[in-house]
Amino acid sequence: AQTVTQSQPEMSVQEAETVTLSCTYDTSENNYYLFWYKQPPSRQMILVIRQEAYKQQNATENRFSVNFQKAAKSFSLKISDSQLGDTAMYFCAFMKSNFGNEKLTFGTGTRLTIIP
Amino acid sequence: NAGVTQTPKFQVLKTGQSMTLQCAQDMNHEYMSWYRQDPGMGLRLIHYSVGAGITDQGEVPNGYNVSRSTTEDFPLRLLSAAPSQTSVYFCASSYSGLGEAFFGQGTRLTVV
Numbered sequence: 001a002q003t004v005t006q007s008q009p010e011m012s013v014q015e016a017e018t019v020t021l022s023c024t025y026d027t028s029e030n031n032y033y034l035f036w037y038k039q040p041p042s043r044q045m046i047l048v049i050r051q052e053a054y055k056q057q058n059a060t061e062n063r064f065s066v067n068f069q070k071a072a073k074s075f076s077l078k079i080s081d082s083q084l085g086d087t088a089m090y091f092c093a094f095m096k097s098n099f100g101n102e103k104l105t106f107g108t109g110t111r112l113t114i115i116p
Numbered sequence: 117n118a119g120v121t122q123t124p125k126f127q128v129l130k131t132g133q134s135m136t137l138q139c140a141q142d143m144n145h146e147y148m149s150w151y152r153q154d155p156g157m158g159l160r161l162i163h164y165s166v167g168a169g170i171t172d173q174g175e176v177p178n179g180y181n182v183s184r185s186t187t188e189d190f191p192l193r194l195l196s197a198a199p200s201q202t203s204v205y206f207c208a209s210s211y212s213g214l215g216e217a218f219f220g221q222g223t224r225l226t227v228v
Contacts, residue, residue, distance in 0.1 A: 004158075009156075033215040033216075042221075043204065043221065043222045043224075044219070044221055044222070045206060045208075045219035045222075047216065047217075050215065050216060052215065091158060091159070093159075095215060095217070097215055102147040102149070102164075102210040102212065102215075102217060103149065103161055103164060103174065104149075104151075104159070104161070104208070104217055105161075106151075106158035106159040106160070107158055108156055108157060108158045109158055
């Protein structure tokens with residue numbers, strides 16, 4: 001079974017600064033996906049960024065980037081130039097890359113607050 | 117394009133009552149699933165389906181039933197609600213092999 005650990009329950013950072021959220025996972029699989037989801041107060045689950053394990057290059061999406069260390073089973077999210085709208089709960093998640101097995105395993109989340 | 121639609125958004129039940137949470141998707145996704153979100157525990161898988169007529173249990177299935185008669189719909193039934201089922205429920209769908217799940221907007225359920 002897979003496990004996902006987010007060791008930072010809460011974080012806060014000043015607007016315009018950079019913040020890094022940590023995530024580690026445990027799996028015996030070689031092929032899988034890793035995700036960061038954002039959950040603002042509206043409760044909607046929003047996909048922030050996605051990483052395929054076979055790709056060595058770290059994924060980036062505008063101000064969001066990841067540091068994917070496959071051997072260390074680490075998958076951190078860096079938010080640059082943080083904005084007030086980044087205030088949300090952030091979840092790290094794991095999915096095997098098997099057809100028909102799209103189950104997501106989530107971490108417990110990190111509540112991020114951007115301070116004006 | 118509506119994506120994944122969940123109804124209702126909010127619901128209060130009395131202990132012992134039954135209800136069905138509705139989930140519909142219009143993306144022709146084979147895989148659909150239900151998660152519950154509790155404080156400090158992230159999202160946990162309740163039941164999932166890999167196609168019409170096929171369902172299976174996830175991590176926390178007790179007290180819930182599902183069926184999948186069509187590709188589009190995947191309702192979650194609470195047979196006899198208990199306070200421990202107070203939670204936020206999410207439905208998700210995905211297309212096999214794409215490695216991306218689409219979520220509904222969630223249902224906040226309170227059992228008193």
